[in-house]
Amino acid sequence: MAATTEIQAPRSGRIAPEYNRHGSSRGNFEMFAWLFMRVSGLVLVVLVFGHLFVNLMVGEGVHAIDFGFVAGKWADPFWQVWDLAMLWLAMLHGTNGVRTIINDYAEKDGTRFWLKAVLYAATAVIIVLGTLVIFTFDPCPPNAAADLLPSFCPAP
Amino acid sequence: MSKTPAGTLYRGREGMWSWVGHRVTGVAIFFFLLVHVLDTALVRVSPEAYNVVINTYKNPIMALLEAGLVAAIVFHAFNGLRVILVDFWKKGPKYQAKLLWGVIGLWVVVMVPFLIRHLTLAFTGGH
Numbered sequence: 656m657a658a659t660t661e662i663q664a665p666r667s668g669r670i671a672p673e674y675n676r677h678g679s680s681r682g683n684f685e686m687f688a689w690l691f692m693r694v695s696g697l698v699l700v701v702l703v704f705g706h707l708f709v710n711l712m713v714g715e716g717v718h719a720i721d722f723g724f725v726a727g728k729w730a731d732p733f734w735q736v737w738d739l740a741m742l743w744l745a746m747l748h749g750t751n752g753v754r755t756i757i758n759d760y761a762e763k764d765g766t767r768f769w770l771k772a773v774l775y776a777a778t779a780v781i782i783v784l785g786t787l788v789i790f791t792f793d794p795c796p797p798n799a800a801a802d803l804l805p806s807f808c809p810a811p
Numbered sequence: 812m813s814k815t816p817a818g819t820l821y822r823g824r825e826g827m828w829s830w831v832g833h834r835v836t837g838v839a840i841f842f843f844l845l846v847h848v849l850d851t852a853l854v855r856v857s858p859e860a861y862n863v864v865i866n867t868y869k870n871p872i873m874a875l876l877e878a879g880l881v882a883a884i885v886f887h888a889f890n891g892l893r894v895i896l897v898d899f900w901k902k903g904p905k906y907q908a909k910l911l912w913g914v915i916g917l918w919v920v921v922m923v924p925f926l927i928r929h930l931t932l933a934f935t936g937g938h
């Protein structure tokens with residue numbers, strides 16, 4: 656019989672008050688987090704697959720990656736915005752995913768608190784750093800060997 | 812008596828294994844991303860610093876690790892789309908197991924050409 660078991664649809668959308676685990680005070684955060692995972696996932700498919708294709712498949716693939724390659728990409732606002740969106744969405748999506756996993760496995764309140772504190776601190780550092788790198792990037796730093804720089808830099 | 816029931820609808824079947832795979836790949840990609848943003852940040856230190864570190868990545872072992880990373884993200888992405896279909900498409904829950912076979916099929920279709928191209932580039936071309 657196991658193979659043909661039918662799963663019945665839940666009969667009621669109403670949750671009896673004794674089973675409602677939290678008051679209205681927590682708001683809809685968990686619902687937004689759930690929705691965010693799905694929406695960001697859809698966008699990340701395009702962003703990450705595009706990133707991997709351009710950096711690994713086109714031309715010489717990984718061999719082409721060096722300072723000049725990055726400078727060439729970030730000279731174009733298109734790739735700046737692309738990388739910025741990918742940075743924020745992937746970090747927030749990944750952080751929320753890891754938060755769920757911590758909630759699942761860390762049973763002690765103290766352990767859960769500290770793991771999440773470390774997680775959020777790491778996320779904040781990486782998002783701020785990654786954003787600064789994109790916007791403060793200098794493709795033609797002074798005193799750098801000219802052969803490492805992109806071709807559009809003025810001759811020293 | 813054992814507390815774990817044998818032969819439930821979920822345990823040990825497609826639904827459980829796809830969830831395990833989704834979780835493991837998600838965490839792996841997350842830790843990769845932390846390191847990845849740090850190494851990319853070397854472009855702000857100096858062109859030399861960035862190139863030195865990136866060049867140490869250009870070897871056969873790293874090429875295999877990159878292939879593993881891409882395998883993980885392609886699975887996570889396609890299975891994520893499956894999860895979205897299960898949640899939002901009326902027939903999604905009914906077809907969740909078949910959808911997993913679709914995910915695996917698409918994964919093979921993407922990974923085979925990717926591996927051919929990536930490993931050819933990594934093991935033959937370049938400097």
Ligand code: HEM
Pocket residue numbers: 703706707710711717720725728734738739741742743745784785786788789840844847848851852877880884
């Ligand atoms: C082996 C595979 C990968 C390679 C070779 C690679 C290479 C690079 C390179 C060269 C850059 C510099 C800028 C650019 O090219 O756009 C970069 C930036 C970036 N990559 Fe990747 N990447 C890989 C995989 C990934 C994956 C899987 C993700 C997402 C989960 C990702 C997320 C990012 C982000 C967010 C940035 C911007 C960093 C910043 O803001 O400083 N990359 N990557």
Ligand code: HEM
Pocket residue numbers: 692693695696697699700703745746748749750751752753755756830833834836837838840841844884887888889890891892894895
């Ligand atoms: C490429 C496109 C991606 C798609 C379509 C996608 C989709 C999803 C979806 C729908 C979920 C929710 C699963 C659930 O609620 O059961 C999820 C969870 C998760 N994702 Fe992604 N994701 C993508 C990229 C990423 C990236 C780049 C990272 C890491 C930075 C990541 C890390 C995670 C983690 C850690 C979880 C939690 C897993 C769990 O709770 O078991 N995902 N993903």
